Amino acid sequence: MGRVLAVIIWLLTLGSVSLFFVKKWWFPTAISEHAPALDRQFLLTIIVVGLAFTAAQVGLGYMVWKYRDTGNRERATYTHGSSKLEVIWTTVTAVIFIGLAVMGQSVWASLRFNEAPAGAFPVEVVAQQFQWNFHYAGTDGVFGRTEPKLIDDSALNFIGLDEADPNMKDDSVHSVLAVPVNRPVELALRSKDVIHNFWVPELRFKQDLVPGMVIKVHFTANRVGKYELACAELCGQLHFKMKSYMLVLPAEEHQALIGLPQDAFQTRVTELLAKYQLPAY
Amino acid sequence: MATMVTSTKQLPRRKSGSGPKPPGSNGRSGKGNGHEGPFPSYDSTANRYRVGMWVGLASILMLFTALTSAYIVRAASSNDWKALPMPRILLLSTFVILLSSATLEFAKRKLKASLESGYRTWLLITTALGVGFLVSQLLAWRQLVGQGVYVASHPHSSFFYLLTATHGVHLLGGLLALIYLIVRTSRPLDERFQSKRLAAAGAVGIYWHFMDILWIYLFLLLFFWR
């Protein structure tokens, strides 16, 4: 019985580890500046985790194999433990674990402790149940005023833009996020109703949109293309359908798009969505 | 993992070095708690009630800590906070509940002196004061309602109704306990019941004083914080 159990534990360990090792199912290609560092940290962590997991399971299998009751020994070894060992393994695990925790802060710090760099492209994001609204400032770079009182979904004023504000004349609102490549993007995240979450797997980036708060985050996308954008916080019945796309465009193409008036903007985004393909998954 | 390898290598050495420990001692039987030691406080009703009461109060304290932190966060994180004018009658509530703590102490003193009727009388007075406190709280509510201040009016009023109600419910529990003590006085006072009665009165006393202090705390938090 002990040997069977040991072999099964080892096989399960092998199976589990190889599922990670073959990388058949893995992260999609990274497209943001911070992603490579994050992927390295993930790889380092998963290697530490994998080694510790394997060591523990192999050790467990070894114990049940070696110390199964074969009837040869009359008594087990009588010991209550070893303070020296306790100190050693407590210290070693503490160093490894806390070391990992500290290393894991660097990407976080670069993204969250600093404001967006100057010259970042600003987008206001207003999420609502099962729909994304991205508000672009247009050529003047100034967002038109918005107010909850003016929101009217039936009139397609999803974010409550104030028509009387001259700054809104060149603004556009669209359900697709279009950002320039290799330029920092600053999102000002808001929600109209419940908590949503902005999630583009290729960006390795996620942030809740909390009603009543404006949360500013920033990232830099560095690969042109079309990517899926999902909501990753349960927001109600059609949560799984709250989908959109993020277009990462060459600087000129992006500049041209942002300069377009609202109607032309809509048409152009449709064209761009057709022009770019999703990455091969 | 490296530590596991050392463990298997080192263990036998350690064992042969120190030798098997004498059975029974384990190298860890606590001082004074060995089999020669005194009984661990066993089956002592008073002790049981007292420990149980303090443990229970710890959880009540956590409930009010949670509500307090909600109060502080809510007050700090918004711009819709309006201070509620203090209903004057709350001063009466405060006075009444302070008085009731004192009368309960008188009751306990009488019980210790085995003065049955005095114990009973002071318990009745304490209960009456407890009821008086609740009535006074209700009057404060009525006063606010009269001014058009409801639960949902603004955050401070929400917290006021919530905290006074939560405290009131707990105090009601204390009143039931007092009534229980009073009912128990109908039994003849003899040796056997004396210790049990003292234990119960002691535990109820702790609870009642706690409710008293809790009210003072809530009163200060609601009207004198910030």
Added chain:
Amino acid sequence: MSGEAHAEVHRHPAPTSFIRKYIFSVDHKVIGIQYILLALVAVLVGMTMSVLMRMNLSWPGTNWPILGTLFPGGAPDGMMTPEFYLSLVTMHGTIMVFFVLTTAPQGGFGNYFLPIQIGAEDMAFPYLNMLSFWVTLVGFIVILAAIFFSGAESTVGPIGGWTGYAPLSALGQIAGPGQGMGMNLWIISIAIFCVGSLLGALNFITTLLNMRTRGMSLMRMPLTCWAWFTTAVLALLSFPVLLGGGILLLLDRVAGTSFFIPGGLYISGLLSGADERFPIHTGGSPILWQHLFWFFGHPEVYIAILPGMGATSHILATFARKPVFGYRAMVFAIFAIGLLGFFVWGHHMFISGMSPYSAMTFSILTLSIGVPSAVKTFNWLGTLWGGRIRFTTAMLFAIGFVSLFVAGGITGLVLGQTSLDLPMHDTYFVTAHFHLVMGVASIFGMFAATYFWFPKMFGRMMNEKLGKIHFWITFVGVYCIFVPMHTMGIVGMPRRFAQFTEYEYLKSLHPLVVFVSIAAIATVLTQVLFYFNLFWSMFKGAKATDNPWEATTLEWNTASPPPHDNFAGVLPVVHRGPYEFAVPGAPNDFMMQTDPEPAEMPAGDGSGNGHNGHKH
């Protein structure tokens, strides 16, 4: 025997009427069994829901005529609606966490064995104990009521996940299906459950502090008692916070307050305050709910797993025929886990919008919890080292616990890092992590406990052959279910999606999703063996002796099942630590806690323990 009996305490007569004996019983043993039965019913409901969820995820769009018949609203024409799926998610989580993982390990086994293991006749407050169970049962009935009166035809409960994040959970009917009456019942049920748990925790702590028998010093207690005690302290301090949060949430829903609802919301075409269906709200903080919830929610994870750790330590020592390795370190590790458990709740909220600096602090504290957890694992391996392992079903499950605890716990190193939480948060990586560690590992601890203590509880043995088949399939099954979920998370599959058909990047995962579902259904079906074994053995199992496993702690000193007052009026006296196996020079390879010192023992005579089932 005379040397051991220190006092003839007056015996409480056992109740004779059926109702006082089995229904409204104040006997902690009966209450323990009632809790276990409650968990056995609840887990059936929870498992059924998980199977329905897997069916919907792997074979989307399939027509299941039986579902159409059973749930004409939730699965019209046999096809599940998204809201039906999401209500299953919510109810599965809530029922499993509260009514299974909290009731069985603590209320069930803790209630039954804590008093016996410390040599007490009963709990400190037997009536409170009875009340605690009945309150919990009311909570369960209310959550079941949420299935039938959820306020929407197409759901079987509220939609909010077990975390019930505001303001989705606070807005009421206007936030969509699953936000009506069901959500109120969900909150009320949890509030009732909190009260029941608090009464239980109060009792556990007082009992352990005050009712230990002569010689039972703290450091002589079985590790199970330490685990139940720490669990009770966690429950005592964390449930009130959830209760407070629940009251606030309910007020937001029914009284129009704004604790968690900010101003200016616009939902379902209605602006807050501009329409009578949506009263005005201002200034509430959705994050406040998350803080209150997770301040409870994280200790809750340890409430679920600590008793399993205790049982595992206990059972590993017994069947390795060896003292627990590093008893003192184990006790400190339990404390450290319990204490740190109160300071890490923020790791559930890295991306919630809270301060990135506090996120960093929470992250470092979180990874420190790995240290006592690793210490426990090392000590379990140390306990097996040099043992003479007997592979009973209980032992298999205890070893399985260690394996699964490592497998599930270790990925906490990934999730606890702020940076890595950016891609991993709310994906199946998280689902896999917590199911393995707080779900499956805890349940393995409870399986081990059931197979181990069943003879004591019912005076009969469970069938070992069935038990072992149950173990093998379940052990392999849970690995097949939950390990692939990690890779789904790496790909980026979000939790709580009713279907994955909408996203191109998730399509490649379909074979894995189907594999997991098949493994899940097979594993669930295997549990029939357990139920059958359990109930069949109660009546038809082989008679058990008083100490069938040749174990050392006090519960094996009394009859199987124990009499109403546990020790037939003669309280045991404890002479040594709980796990004295393989003592050199002792007559047997195990020394009961009540065995007198060898020097006091008449030479070559073990008759003083004869009735305890010692064999030479």
